[in-house]
Amino acid sequence: MNRQEIIEQLKLIQAVLTQDDNNKSKNRIDAVIENLKQPITLADFLGWEEDVEYEFDKKIYKVIDNNLYSKFQKDFSLNLASLCNYDISRLRQAKKVRKKRFNLILQKGYRKLFDLLDCEKYLTMDIDEETIFNSKYSNDNSKYQVRFTLEEIKNIKKKFKINLSIYDVVEVQE
Numbered sequence: 001m002n003r004q005e006i007i008e009q010l011k012l013i014q015a016v017l018t019q020d021d022n023n024k025s026k027n028r029i030d031a032v033i034e035n036l037k038q039p040i041t042l043a044d045f046l047g048w049e050e051d052v053e054y055e056f057d058k059k060i061y062k063v064i065d066n067n068l069y070s071k072f073q074k075d076f077s078l079n080l081a082s083l084c085n086y087d088i089s090r091l092r093q094a095k096k097v098r099k100k101r102f103n104l105i106l107q108k109g110y111r112k113l114f115d116l117l118d119c120e121k122y123l124t125m126d127i128d129e130e131t132i133f134n135s136k137y138s139n140d141n142s143k144y145q146v147r148f149t150l151e152e153i154k155n156i157k158k159k160f161k162i163n164l165s166i167y168d169v170v171e172v173q174e
Contacts, residue, residue, distance in 0.1 A: 003036050010036075042066050046092055056094035101147040103138055104167040122146050123167055125156070132160055138172075147172050 014029045043050045043063040053062050053071070060071035068091075104123035106114075111121055111134075119136040125145045126133075140147050148156065157164055 003040075007033050007036050042068060046094070048094070049096075053097035053099075054091075054094035055097050056091055060097060061091065061094060099149045101149055101172045102153065102169045103147060103172055104153065104164060105170055106134055106167055110166045123156075123164075130159075132156065132162070 010029050010033055014026060017026055041050075041063075043066070046054075046063065048054055048063055051062060051064055053060050055061075062069055062071075106116070106121045106123065108118075111118060114134075116134055117136070120134045122135055122138050123146070124133055124135040124137065125131070125148075127143060127145055135144070135146070137144065138146055153164065153169065156162065
């Protein structure tokens, strides 16, 4: 079933909804129809996330602003010439590149110096308030980030002007 056929099916469903049916249902169907009328994005076509690296055929790609970029050395560039060699639908087979993530663990002597419990050793960032502190939790959750990429660690150093040499950087096995 193509997108236009899906829209027609939704319109049929919407037509049989009675006045007693919740108006929210009708509004949701309208929103879905409007969404389906929009052109499909490249990220949706590929089944990828925007601005996330994927590996295919020993090359790294990512979609940025509906354009496909390939990684050349350290930088990404729009490289349509290399794509001419592919059936673009084969890129759907690409695998998401998992960046290494790390916990920052406060060294034991500093825990004692800062009067922290021994378990309060993980550098933690409040995602909403963008503050950092030490906690006992070693896993991310919806409110706090405890696992960081090397790039994120560099950003923490700059943003919070903190010397992270008092922390051990320990790779997390996911």
